[in-house]
Amino acid sequence: MLMGVDPHLLRTFVTVVREGSFSAAADRLGYTQPAVSQQIAALEADLGVPLLLRRPVRPTRAGERLLEHAGPLLLRLRAARADVARVVAESHVVTVAASPLAVTPGTAAALARAAAVPAPEASAGSPGAAGTVTVRTADPGAAVALAASGEADLALVDGPAAPSDPLALPDVGPLTSSGVGEEPLVVVLPEGHPLAGRPGLRLDALADALWVDAPGVLPLDRLRAVARIDGFRTGLRYEGHDVATLARLAAAGHGLALLPRSAAACGAAVPLAWPRLVHRIEVLHGSLPDGPARRVVHALTAR
CATH class of the missing domain: 1.10.10.10 (Winged helix-like DNA-binding domain superfamily/Winged helix DNA-binding domain)
Incomplete structure (x- = not known):
């Protein structure tokens, strides 16, 4: 029709x-x-x-x-x-739409390595001998849409998932998805909190606790959906994208936060014991000709 x-x-x-x-x-x-x-x-x-x-x-x-x-x-x-x-473009600029928690020390280093690799057709010292990477922050759904529309060359997105399971992302067209990495999740809470000394925490035991709702980083709605648990009351809503700020808010007692272990730089970080979830990062893209964008994907997915 x-x-x-x-x-x-x-x-x-x-x-x-x-x-x-x-x-x-x-x-x-x-x-x-x-x-x-x-x-x-x-x-x-x-x-x-x-x-x-x-x-x-x-x-x-x-x-x-x-x-x-x-x-x-x-x-x-x-x-x-x-x-x-x-x-037909000859641009050496690669735009990566990235969700905040997808930019880890490992992925940042991979982006830097890819940008430093000279293009095969470029002579040493010539303009465009190495690519330039531009990172544009967006929530995972928006990042995928930017890659699907061509406004970004790649989407680098993250979220909680069962080990080795793909992320649950919106269907926006024929994009290729590849796993970049996984790491353990931790619950961030204040030092001295009664639960801070536990060897692990179950999310179902924390359903009645107050949490920091950070729509731009990890919305509580997504946490409820992935964990299949109701609850997770909002203690404070944070509308920014800065992961360090989210961790500091949780460490200061404004609410709990679930973060990848590498992002829990302050407060007490207690490993997630149940459900069995990890922090997963994926890179998504459309068809890519040989060039800087493909080198970025290779750098991100190289083990």
Whole structure:
């Protein structure tokens, strides 16, 4: 049904729904409001169904179904354009969309090694003899979307998972995923906390405790889903991406935090005893020609 739909009309429809009004969508897209109205009318005429209720602006049932398809379709279109451009591009800049906990001492060192490797076709000392790596911080879902759309060459993402199990990530298209590494998880709490001397802690025993909810690092919703446990009350919400700040908040008593062992630089770090989870890092990417981005993937996945 959607094969012949004009992607410009589809993008306008998504923007109207997201912004909640025709005028706001016009401002976002750089159109006039009548132009936005005409595009929505053209899309409705093409599909033969009303897609939006006007007052207030919200999708009809048909519009809701279209919205489910529109995001992945537009993402695939951006990815195709980026993939074609990547074939002919000669850029030595590699953009890595990375979730905060995926940038560990090991992955940072791998990125530095990859950036220092001269391109085979470049002469010593010539411009572009070595690549340049740009790291862009994003939560795991956003990082994957950036790689799928071509706005980033790679996504370096992390999360809790059963040993050797792949991460549960949104399906945004044909991306190749490779494991980068795994390490133990620890519960970070203040020095002197009654549980600080335990050899290990079970998450089910901590379900009623207060936790630091850090959506940009490890949201409590994801912890509940992976551990399959309700609870984990919010003691403090941290909306930043700095892992050291999250660890300091937990060490200061604002709530518990679950972190990879290498990120627990302060407070008491007690190993996670149950459930059997590890901190897993993966790299995801689309098709990559020979060049700096492929060298970065090789450096990250080399054992």
